Amino acid sequence: MSSTFGRILHYCKPYWWRILISTVASILVGSMDGAFAYLVEPLLKKIFATNDTTIFTLLPFGVIILFAVRAACRFLNDYFIRTAGELAVQDIRNDIYRSSMTLGLRFFQKNSTGALMSRVMSDVGVMQNGIANVVTSICRDGFSAISLLIVIFYRSWQLALITFIVIPLTIFSAQKIGKSIKRLSGKSQEKIGDVASLLQETFSGIKVVKAFGLGEWMTQRFFATTAEYYMFIRKAIKYNSISAPVIEMITSLGIAGVIWVGGSMVMRGQLTSAEFFSFLTAMVLVYKPIKSLNNSYNIVQASIGAAVRVFEVIDEKPEISDAENAVSLGRVAGDVEFRDVSFAYGGEMVINHINLTASHGEIIALVGPSGGGKSTLVSLIPRFYDVSDGAILFDGVDIRTIGMKDLIRQVALVDQETMLFNDTIANNIRYGNFLATDAEVESASRAAFAHDFILEMPEGYATTIGDRGIRLSGGQRQRLCIARALIKNAPILILDEATSALDTESEQMVQKALDNLMTNRTTFVIAHRLSTILHADKILVLDNGRIVESGSHKELLNNSGLYSRLCSLQFGATESDTSTYEP
Numbered sequence: 329m330s331s332t333f334g335r336i337l338h339y340c341k342p343y344w345w346r347i348l349i350s351t352v353a354s355i356l357v358g359s360m361d362g363a364f365a366y367l368v369e370p371l372l373k374k375i376f377a378t379n380d381t382t383i384f385t386l387l388p389f390g391v392i393i394l395f396a397v398r399a400a401c402r403f404l405n406d407y408f409i410r411t412a413g414e415l416a417v418q419d420i421r422n423d424i425y426r427s428s429m430t431l432g433l434r435f436f437q438k439n440s441t442g443a444l445m446s447r448v449m450s451d452v453g454v455m456q457n458g459i460a461n462v463v464t465s466i467c468r469d470g471f472s473a474i475s476l477l478i479v480i481f482y483r484s485w486q487l488a489l490i491t492f493i494v495i496p497l498t499i500f501s502a503q504k505i506g507k508s509i510k511r512l513s514g515k516s517q518e519k520i521g522d523v524a525s526l527l528q529e530t531f532s533g534i535k536v537v538k539a540f541g542l543g544e545w546m547t548q549r550f551f552a553t554t555a556e557y558y559m560f561i562r563k564a565i566k567y568n569s570i571s572a573p574v575i576e577m578i579t580s581l582g583i584a585g586v587i588w589v590g591g592s593m594v595m596r597g598q599l600t601s602a603e604f605f606s607f608l609t610a611m612v613l614v615y616k617p618i619k620s621l622n623n624s625y626n627i628v629q630a631s632i633g634a635a636v637r638v639f640e641v642i643d644e645k646p647e648i649s650d651a652e653n654a655v656s657l658g659r660v661a662g663d664v665e666f667r668d669v670s671f672a673y674g675g676e677m678v679i680n681h682i683n684l685t686a687s688h689g690e691i692i693a694l695v696g697p698s699g700g701g702k703s704t705l706v707s708l709i710p711r712f713y714d715v716s717d718g719a720i721l722f723d724g725v726d727i728r729t730i731g732m733k734d735l736i737r738q739v740a741l742v743d744q745e746t747m748l749f750n751d752t753i754a755n756n757i758r759y760g761n762f763l764a765t766d767a768e769v770e771s772a773s774r775a776a777f778a779h780d781f782i783l784e785m786p787e788g789y790a791t792t793i794g795d796r797g798i799r800l801s802g803g804q805r806q807r808l809c810i811a812r813a814l815i816k817n818a819p820i821l822i823l824d825e826a827t828s829a830l831d832t833e834s835e836q837m838v839q840k841a842l843d844n845l846m847t848n849r850t851t852f853v854i855a856h857r858l859s860t861i862l863h864a865d866k867i868l869v870l871d872n873g874r875i876v877e878s879g880s881h882k883e884l885l886n887n888s889g890l891y892s893r894l895c896s897l898q899f900g901a902t903e904s905d906t907s908t909y910e911p
Contacts, residue, residue, distance in 0.1 A: 332632050335639060336455060339416040346412040353404035360398050417456040424448055424641050432647035433712045434673075442525025447641055450524070451634040458631020469617035469624070476614035484599060487586050487611075519557035526553055586611055648711050654731040660723045660738050662688040662819040662850035664709070669718035671708060671873075678704050680873040681718070686850050686866075688819070693853045693864035695894065701873040702854045706822045709852065710739040722820070740813040742845070743824035746805040748797030753782055754789040756797070756808055760816035768815060776811035776841040778804070803838055810841045821851040858898050867891065 340347060425448065428435075436444075481488040530546055586608070593599040664686040671679035679701050686692045694702040708715055711727060719726045727735055740760070748756050757769050764772075769789065773779040781804055785791035797805045813821065823842065839860060855861040862881045869877035869884070869891045877889050884891040 332635050332639065333628070336416075336458060336631065336635055339419050340412060342419075343412040343415050346408040346415075350405045350407075350409035350412065353401040353408070356401045357398055357405060360394065360401075413456050417452055420455065420638060421448055421452050424452070424638055427642045427644065430646045430649075431644055433707070434647055435644060440525040442527060443522070444641070446524040447637055451638050454634035455631045455638065458628045458635075469620040473614055473617040473621065476610045476617070479610040480614065484590070484593070486593075487590050519553070519560055522553050523550075523557055526550055583611065648714060648732070650731050651729050655725065655729050655734075656731055657722070657725065657734050657738070660725075660819055662686075663721075663723050664820060664850055664852075665721040665724075666705075667719045667721065669705075669708065669715050669720060671704060671713060672716045673704070673713075678873050679708070679715075682873075682875060684866075684868065684875070684878075686852070688850055689848055690865045691846060691851045691853060691861075691863070693855055693861035693867045694870060695855060695858060695861065695867060695891065696870040696876075700870040702870050703824055704873075705870065706824060706852050706854060709820065709822060710741070711735060737816075738818055739820045739822065740816045740818035740845075740849075741822045741824070742806070742809050742813050742842075743822075746797065746802065746809050748793060748800075748805055748808060750792065750795045752787075752790050752792055753785065753808065756793065757811045757815055760812040760814070764815050769811075772811040772815040773808075775814050775844045776807045777837055778807040778811050778841070781807075806838050807841050810838070810845050814845055819849060821846060821849045823851060823853045823855075825854050825856050858895055869894075 428444065477488070526546075526549065530550070590599065590608070594601055666682045666684045669679060669682040670677065682705065684692070694705065696702060704713075707713055708720055709727075711732070714728065719728070721727065722730070722735075722738060749759070754766070754769050757772060758764050760772075761768070766789075770779060773782055773789075782789055782791075791799075793799045793808075797808070800808070823846075853861055853864065861867060864881070866878060867881060867884055868875050869889070871890060877884055877887060877891050879887070885895065
């Protein structure tokens with residue numbers, strides 16, 4: 329716990345001057361409570377024992393000034409600690425985002441989008457409450473309690489002992505309750521992550537939900553998930569709610585004992601009524617900051633529970649990273665070699681001893697049954713995953729020895745998901761090259777056959793296309809993705825079923841754009857529609873992670889193997905009628 333809390337405080341270090349101002353203001357607020365309790369006794373003596381009307385007249389103004397200064401100090405305390413907390417939280421969010429961007433695909437496959445969003449937003453928000461409460465509680469409430477305890481002991485050490493007996497009981501109770509709150513906070517944050525994940529799935533897949541009439545089923549699923557969250561948060565609320573009553577019951581024992589013993593001392597003349605009233609004022613006031621400290625302890629415990637989940641992401645080690653003394657390459661020629669490559673995922677061998685070479689400008693097509701390993705194979709090229717055995721080489725250099733930034737510059741990707749961002753058309757294209765000029769953006773758009781439909785948009789290249797490019801058709805989205813790949817100008821290209829989700833007319837337009845994109849590039853094509861890869865230089869047929877056939881379209885048809893059967897199924901001809909598939 330202490331190490332986690334220390335890491336939280338570490339994020340506050342750059343904003344020490346804000347915390348210092350807040351701390352000084354907190355100390356002043358806390359000290360004023362003690363000063364107020366201490367002055368009760370002499371003021372009462374002056375006013376009622378000597379009938380001093382001057383002090384009596386000035387007292388209301390003194391009270392107003394005292395509380396005005398106290399209010400100003402509270403403002404400084406709250407403003408500067410909350411802004412320091414917000415800045416610290418901003419740094420934490422930035423770190424968790426930066427860390428997640430270094431992690432491999434395997435991490436994101438294990439953790440849902442909603443759960444990760446919950447850690448960035450909800451968990452970090454809980455941490456913010458903890459950061460704000462540390463200084464506020466320790467300084468303001470802590471100094472308030474200390475100053476009041478000094479007054480209590482000064483007025484009567486005998487009565488102070490009675491008061492002090494119950495304070496350890498309140499601290500012990502707070503610790504027991506705080507541990508439960510910490511545990512439940514972590515559980516409830518996990519469940520709110522499940523809620524966020526379900527929301528993300530529902531809203532991003534709303535067409536499927538509507539098309540299959542899943543509204544009621546998804547609603548019931550959402551109700552069940554929120555009910556699970558409520559079960560944990562209810563217990564946390566119970567412990568939070570029981571904390572104050574328990575402390576109040578314990579403090580009532582101290583108050584009752586002080587009234588009984590202190591009243592007896594006044595009646596015996598061992599204590600003046602003014603001294604007793606000053607003591608009673610301090611004693612009543614001291615329980616408020618102690619109760620606040622206990623409440624803040626619960627908040628800090630919840631913050632630590634959330635921080636553990638946040639730091640898990642920040643501390644996650646990247647599966648893919650630069651090798652020591654990583655080499656820096658310029659633009660490679662585009663020669664790619666798979667040298668006895670194998671890859672296992674989750675203990676299961678997905679790619680088995682693949683050997684292939686692709687020379688500059690060649691088109692390598694990958695076909696075969698679903699689950700055969702095609703997408704996994706091309707995912708090894710940009711090091712989305714690292715090979716388990718063997719090596720992949722660019723121009724004879726093992727890609728694991730190339731710096732990741734250099735490696736990524738060598739590869740462009742266009743896949744069937746057509747991932748676009750809620751930004752302008754021009755910026756979506758520039759994600760391929762942030763330094764591209766407007767003229768280069770337009771040139772890439774023309775080559776991708778996207779320029780004409782872009783000019784028809786309300787604001788042309790400055791049109792915002794909505795979440796995932798929802799304002800565009802499938803063909804338009806794909807052509808923007810091709811323009812993005814074009815402007816990157818990488819020597820190696822991966823096309824992962826880039827036309828599989830398009831209608832015939834859109835496919836023809838996109839295929840023309842792809843032809844422009846593939847020119848003078850080493851291209852790996854995963855094709856569901858075999859008609860799009862008839863002119864490939866080499867076709868590899870994958871089944872169960874192995875290359876079972878390789879050759880040109882004509883050669884593979886003559887083999888009458890798996891490729892020939894796939895062609896028969898897709899083109900609706902007999903296996904013997906190979907002339908149908910001649911390019």
